[in-house]
Amino acid sequence: xxxxxxxxxxxxxxxxxxxPAINQLAERLSDFLNENRLEFDAIxxxxxxxxxxVLVEGLxxxxxxxxxxxxxxxxxxxxxxxxxxSKAIQGFSRGQGVTPDDLVLKxxxxxxxxxxxxxxxxxxxxxxxxxxxxxxxxxxxxxxxxNSFLFVRPIQWMISLLDAEVVPFKILVVTAGNTTRxxxxxxxxxxxxxxxxxxxxxxxxxxVMVDAGARKAEISQQIKKIAAEHGWKVELSxxxxxxxxxxxxxxxxxPTAFVGSFDEKYxxxxxxxLVTSMRDxxxxxxVYTAEGKLAPHFISVRNGNAEGMKNVILGNEKVLxxxxxxxxxxxxxxxxxxxxxxxxxxxxxTFHAKIGSITEHMARTKAIAAHLAxxxxxxxxxxxxxxxxxxxxxxxxxTGMVGEFDELQGVMGEKYAFLAGENGNVAAAVRExxxxxxxxxxxxxxxxxxxxxxADKIDSILSFFSAGLIPSGSNDPYALRRAAQxxxxxxxxxxxxxxxxxxxxxxxYENKEQxxxxxxxxxxxxxxxxxxxxxIVEATIAANTMDIANMMEIAPMLNSHKDEATFKPAIENIxxxxxxAKKAEQVGTVSPELFxxxxxxxxxxxxxELKAGWANLSASEKYDILVNKGVPAINNFFENVxxxxxxxxxxxxxxxxxxxxxxxxxxxxxxxxxxTK
Numbered sequence: 321x322x323x324x325x326x327x328x329x330x331x332x333x334x335x336x337x338x339x340p341a342i343n344q345l346a347e348r349l350s351d352f353l354n355e356n357r358l359e360f361d362a363i364x365x366x367x368x369x370x371x372x373x374v375l376v377e378g379l380x381x382x383x384x385x386x387x388x389x390x391x392x393x394x395x396x397x398x399x400x401x402x403x404x405x406s407k408a409i410q411g412f413s414r415g416q417g418v419t420p421d422d423l424v425l426k427x428x429x430x431x432x433x434x435x436x437x438x439x440x441x442x443x444x445x446x447x448x449x450x451x452x453x454x455x456x457x458x459x460x461x462x463x464x465x466x467n468s469f470l471f472v473r474p475i476q477w478m479i480s481l482l483d484a485e486v487v488p489f490k491i492l493v494v495t496a497g498n499t500t501r502x503x504x505x506x507x508x509x510x511x512x513x514x515x516x517x518x519x520x521x522x523x524x525x526x527x528v529m530v531d532a533g534a535r536k537a538e539i540s541q542q543i544k545k546i547a548a549e550h551g552w553k554v555e556l557s558x559x560x561x562x563x564x565x566x567x568x569x570x571x572x573x574x575p576t577a578f579v580g581s582f583d584e585k586y587x588x589x590x591x592x593x594l595v596t597s598m599r600d601x602x603x604x605x606x607v608y609t610a611e612g613k614l615a616p617h618f619i620s621v622r623n624g625n626a627e628g629m630k631n632v633i634l635g636n637e638k639v640l641x642x643x644x645x646x647x648x649x650x651x652x653x654x655x656x657x658x659x660x661x662x663x664x665x666x667x668x669x670t671f672h673a674k675i676g677s678i679t680e681h682m683a684r685t686k687a688i689a690a691h692l693a694x695x696x697x698x699x700x701x702x703x704x705x706x707x708x709x710x711x712x713x714x715x716x717x718x719t720g721m722v723g724e725f726d727e728l729q730g731v732m733g734e735k736y737a738f739l740a741g742e743n744g745n746v747a748a749a750v751r752e753x754x755x756x757x758x759x760x761x762x763x764x765x766x767x768x769x770x771x772x773x774x775a776d777k778i779d780s781i782l783s784f785f786s787a788g789l790i791p792s793g794s795n796d797p798y799a800l801r802r803a804a805q806x807x808x809x810x811x812x813x814x815x816x817x818x819x820x821x822x823x824x825x826x827x828x829y830e831n832k833e834q835x836x837x838x839x840x841x842x843x844x845x846x847x848x849x850x851x852x853x854x855x856i857v858e859a860t861i862a863a864n865t866m867d868i869a870n871m872m873e874i875a876p877m878l879n880s881h882k883d884e885a886t887f888k889p890a891i892e893n894i895x896x897x898x899x900x901a902k903k904a905e906q907v908g909t910v911s912p913e914l915f916x917x918x919x920x921x922x923x924x925x926x927x928x929e930l931k932a933g934w935a936n937l938s939a940s941e942k943y944d945i946l947v948n949k950g951v952p953a954i955n956n957f958f959e960n961v962x963x964x965x966x967x968x969x970x971x972x973x974x975x976x977x978x979x980x981x982x983x984x985x986x987x988x989x990x991x992x993x994x995x996t997k
Contacts (some may be wrong), residue, residue, distance in 0.1 A: 321378045321379060321380065322375055322380075322381060322441065322480075322482055322483050323375060323376065323379060323515075323516045323517050324375070324376040324377075324379050324382075324441070324445060324480075324482045324483075324514035325373065325374075325375050325376075325446065325479055325480075325481040325513070325519050326345075326349065326373060326376075326478075326479065326496075326518075327366075327371055327372070327477075327478060327481055327500055327519070328371065328372045328373070328453065328457075328475060328478055329370060329476045329477035329479075329500065329501060330370055330371065330372070330471075330472070330473040330474065330475060330476060330489065331370075331473040331474045331476065332370055332473065333367045333369050333370075333472055333473050333570075335566075335567045335568075335571045336567065336570070337458065337459070337472055338367050338368070338369060338372075338532075338570040339367070339423050339532070339566065340458075341367070341372055341456070341458065341472055342365050342366070342367035342372050342373075342374075342532070343365070344456055344457070345365075345372050345374060345452070345456065346363050346365050346374050348364055348452045348455065348456060349363060349374055349376070349448070349452050352447075352448065352451050352452050353376070353379075353444075356383050356439070356444045357383040357384040357386065357438075358379065358380055358382075358384075358444055359378075359380040359384065359864060360376050360377065360378055360379045360380065360382045361377050361378025361379075362377045362378065363375070363376050363377070364377065364557070365532070366519070366520065366530040366531055366532065367530070367532045367570070368528060368529075368530060368532070368535075368570075368572075368573040369570060369571060369572070369573065370501075370504070370573060371500075371528075371530065371782055373479070373519065374635050375516060375517070375519060378811070379441060379482075380441065381440065381441055382438035382439060382440055382441060383438045383439045383441070383444060384438060384955075385435070385437050385438040386435075386436050386437060387433065387434070387435050387436070388433075388434045388435075388436055389431050389432070389433055389434075390416055390432045390434060391429055392409065392412040392413075392416075392423060392429060392430040392432060393406070393408045393409055393412055393429070393432055393634045394428050394429050394430075395428050395429065395430065396428070396816060397409075398430055405420040409423070409430065409944035410433070410980060412430075412995070413432065413531070416432040416434055417434065418432050418433075418434065422933040423716070433823075434637030435569070436767055441482060442485070442487050445482060445487040445489075446487055446488065446489050447489070448480065449489035449490060449496070450488060450489075451490050451806070453471075453491060454469070454491065456471070456472075458471075458472045458735065458985055460472070462474060462565060465493075465665045465913040466491065466847055466868065467492060469491065469492055473567075475491055475494050476494070476501075476527035477494060477497075477499065477500065477501060477510075478491070478494055478495070478496040478497070479496060479497065479498055479499070479500055480496035480497070480654065481498050481513060481515070481516045482516065482540070483516055483820060484514060484515045484516075486498050489914070491866065493541060493811045495574065498512055498513045498514075499511065499512050499513075500513060500519075500522075500523070500566055501525065502526025502527055502528055503526060503527035503528050503573050503574050503611035503624070504573075505623075505624055505626060505658065506526075506527035506624060507526035507527045507528075509526075511526065521723075526931060527573070527574040527624075527625070528573045528574060529573065529574060529575070530573075531829075532569060532570070532717075533955050535572070535573075536565060536566070536569040537573060538575060539565065539568060539569055539572075539575045539577065539621055539821070540556055540565065542575065542576070542577035542621075543556065543577050543605055543619050544556070544623075546577055546578075546579055546619055547607060547619070550579070550607070551609075551610055552607040552608060552610075552615060552617070553607065553608040553609070553612065553873075554605055554606075554607050554619065555605075555608075556603050556605075560599065561599075561605070564599055564603065564605065565922060567603060568603055568621050571603070571621075571623065572621060572622070572623035573623060574622070574623060574625065574925075575621045576621065576622050576624060576625055576626055576629075577619055577620070577621050577622075578619070578620060578621075578622060578626075578629055578633055578636075579617055579618070579619055579633070580604070580617065580618050580619075580620060580633050580636050580637045580640065581616055581617045581618075581637065582616050582617075582637060582640055582641055582644060583616065583641070584616045585648075586616070586644045586648060588648070589617060589644065589647050589648050589649065589651050590729050590731075590732070590735055591614050591649045591696040591833070592728060592732075593651065593721065593728065593732075594606070594614060594644070594647070595614070595648060595726065596725050596727060596728060597640065597643045597644060597725075598618050600642065600727060602618075602636070602639065602640055602643070603620070603621070603641060604618040604619065604620045604636075604640070605618060605619040605620070606618055607619060611642050618640070620636055623838060625825055626675050626947065632660065643978065645671075645832050646724060647721070647724070647725070649720075650720035650721040650723075650724055651721070653720055653722060654719045654720050654721050654732070654736060655736070655739060657736075658740075659715050659736070659737065659740050659742075660710055662715040662716075662718045662719070663679075663711065663712050663714075663715050664719070665718055666678045666679045666682070666715065666718065667679045667718065668713055669718070671783075672783075672784070672787070672789070672798075674788075674789065675784070675786075677784045678717070678763055680716050681714075681780075681783065682710060682711070682713065683781060684779045684783070685710055685713075685772070685775045685776045685778075686707065686710035686711065686775075688775040688778050688779055688827070689706050689707070689710050689771050689772055689774075689775035690703070690706070690707065691823065692771045692774055692775055692778075692816075693706050695816050695817075695818045695823075696767060696770070696771050696814060696816055698768070698771065699788035702745065702767055702768050702779055704854075705743065705745040705746050705749070706749070706768050706771050706772060708742070708746050709745070709746045709750060709753075709768060709769075709772050710772060710775070712742075712750070712751050713733065713749065713750045713772060713776075714733075715733060715736075715737075716729060716730070716732050716736055716750070716751075717729060719733075719736065719796050720731060726754070729750055729754065730751040730752070730753065730754040731752060733747075733751060734747045734748060734749035734750050734751035735747075736959035737750050744910075745766060745767075745768040745769075746768070747773075747775075748765075748766050748768070748769050748770040749764075749766065749768045749772045750846070751769070752765070752766060752769030752770070752772070752773055753769065753772045753773045753776050754773070755769070755773055755806070756770055756809060758802070759802060759805060761806075763806075763809055763810055764810065767814075770810050770813070770814050772886065773805055773806070773810055774810050774811065777804070777806055777807040778824070780798070780800070780803050780808065781800055781803055781804055781807070781835060781838070781839075782824065782827065782829040782832070782835055783829070784798050784800055785800075785829070785830070785831040785832075785834055785835050785838070786830040788831075790831070790834060790838075791838070800838075801842065804807055804838060804839050804842040805842045805845070805846065806840070807839070807842075808842050808843055808846055808868055808872070809846070809905060811868045811869050812869055812872040812873075815868050815869050815873075816869055817867055817870060818867065818870075819865045819866050819867055820836070820839065820866040820867075821836055821865075823864040824836075836866060839866075839868070840861050840866070843861060843871050843872070844857055844858075844861055845867060846872070847860070847871070847872070847875045847876075848860075850875075850876060852875050852876060852879040852901045853879055853882060855993060855994050855995045856875055856879050856882065856989075856994060857875055858877050858993050859878075859989040859990050859991060859992075859993035859994045860874050860875040860878070860988075860989045862989065862990035863986060863987060863988060863989050863990065864983065864986035864987060864990075865987050866990045867987070870939070870987070870988070873938070873939040874939045874942075874988050874989060875989075877939040877943060878943070878989065878994070881943065884992075886951075887996075888996045889951070889955075890946070890947045890951045891991050891996050892954055892996050893951050894946070894950075894951070894954065894956045894985055894991040894992075895991050895996075896958065896992070897954055897978050897981050897982050897985070898953075898985070898990065898991060898992040899976065899992055900963055900975065900978050901978045901979040901981075901982035901983075902982075903975065904975040904976065904978075905981050906972065907921065907975075907976060907979050908972060908976050909976065910924060910973060910977050910980055911973050912924060913975075914927045914969055914970055914973040915973075916965075916970060917960055917961050918955075918960075919956045919957045919959070919960040920957065920961060920974065920977065921963050922953050922956060922957070923953045923954065923956070923957040923977060924977055925953075926949050926950055926953035927950070927953075927977070927980055927981045927984065929949065930945060930946065930949065930950055930981075930984060931984055934987070939988070942988055943988075946985065946988075950981070950985075954981070961974065963975065963978070974994070
């Protein structure tokens with residue numbers, strides 16, 4: 321068994337492209353080896369901003385030999401009238417490398433039995449340039465020289481080494497060999513690898529930590545060590561800092577962490593602004609005192625060793641201070657502005673050319689929020705707060721701070737609103753209406769904020785759909801899928817039970833049916849992400865009311881019962897009710913005086929009992945009472961009653977009875993869509 325090393329040396333890649341690129345290279349190489357029947361044990365990945373490399377371990381010396389049976393022409397056209405082989409057979413035979421006499425007749429067709437010998441690994445690996453590297457795809461490409469070849473960044477060098485033997489191939493003017501390069505500043509020279517397995521060690525000796533996982537662990541350890549030495553706390557495990565650590569890791573080849581500082585006077589600026597300046601803009605790690613207060617220091621990572629560190633620190637501090645000066649200026653100046661004046665100016669800010677101004681968007685959101693406030697059972701004071709929040713909630717878009725740091729929209733609005741005398745509910749709603757900011761992001765915590773957030777998303781979705789700006793395929797430039805998913809999660813969290821279809825029916829928008837289908841698609845995705853069986857999800861979404869909170873509760877509940885002994889017969893009985901109810905040509909009220917069998921009365925009583933408290937029951941309670949009271953009555957009914965009676969009135973009455981029950985169970989799901997096989 322052998323080891324094969326492939327390295328692609330590049331001009332520096334943007335940090336966010338490094339990890340997807342190395343993952344793609346490893347996956348494409350794995351597929352290539354499998355397609356060529358070249359067995360291997362594992363593929364190790366290495367990556368830095370300047371290189372993508374994979375080490376194939378335990379690679380077979382030859383591809384696996386195989387016997388293949390290829391179907392050819394039918395016997396009907398195999399020979400001519402004189403019994404000679406036809407042109408069709410002769411052509412097929414030539415293509416398969418055999419003679420017509422070698423073919424085997426099986427049934428109505430001739431087959432060629434071929435033995436495909438193994439191919440040396442060296443020969444197969446020479447195709448990697450064309451079959452693997454050239455086929456890689458990226459969100460952004462670069463083109464260099466007078467050629468049509470595209471890649472994430474210009475290729476500078478390549479290694480293709482099978483143990484100690486070079487396996488050459490060429491891309492443009494670069495020929496793969498056994499020569500690589502060290503760190504651009506600390507070891508800027510070419511050097512030769514003697515063996516594929518020497519790769520990581522040789523690069524480490526030349527100031528390149530090529531193992532991304534080990535490099536990230538080293539960065540984390542250095543940061544933690546510095547924090548411990550100063551008695552600071554530093555966060556590395558939450559989502560934002562995990563992303564930051566990943567980005568920093570893909571910016572360096574040889575990491576060295578260091579400490580920088582800034583004047584304490586800037587601590588008067590809101591912490592979120594300082595953290596955004598450090599973390600999001602400069603890729604610094606903010607630090608906190610033992611008491612949890614933001615400290616006037618930061619930890620950063622340079623791409624190099626400790627040499628000349630004093631100048632590095634001064635340079636980083638200078639860049640940060642320039643940002644903090646701007647932040648301090650905006651913080652002071654924004655507090656001189658009046659919310660009413662900013663809200664007035666929003667009339668001149670376009671929400672979208674086909675939809676109108678932000679002021680118009682806010683007005684529609686306000687109307688929707690007023691309706692949602694009743695559904696959410698807000699108190700009278702909370703309803704007042706919702707109206708006030710809806711009147712002002714976009715004002716901070718015109719502040720200097722948000723103009724400079726747009727990621728702080730809402731965050732700064734809350735602070736400015738509070739400073740202007742707005743109460744806590746209103747101020748919080750200004751911030752929370754953007755939530756969640758990502759698919760799995762935090763949801764609003766306050767009742768007022770949740771209503772405003774939901775209303776804002778409802779108007780955005782309806783407005784864009786009305787304007788014909790509807791997501792298609794992977795194209796979603798206005799993030800409507802994220803808005804719909806956020807809306808669904810908010811409704812689920814606060815357990816708002818209402819029929820969304822009826823809710824928007826009275827609103828003045830176009831394409832509302834498409835909105836319903838679109839939102840159902842988001843509900844479906846969220847439920848499938850919870851590993852709920854597909855048919856149960858489909859049945860839940862097909863309920864006769866679009867109660868999103870209901871759907872999010874019922875699907876997991878049904879999924880939890882699917883392996884119970886009572887589940888299959890219960891679903892089958894309810895499905896039978898549903899399927900027969902669909903046959904009802906006209907639906908009338910149930911007339912007990914037309915009952916001819918005791919089972920009819922029992923089912924009617926059970927249905928009425930279910931209906932009596934149905935709306936106040938949880939999903940689990942509905943299922944339990946349906947299984948324990950409804951299903952026995954259904955089973956008894958079908959055992960003793962012929963639904964399709966000859967007497968038309970009796971038949972219609974029995975169908976009405978089943979339709980009544982079907983409509984009730986339909987508020988949970990269309991149980992007939994659940995697979996019981």
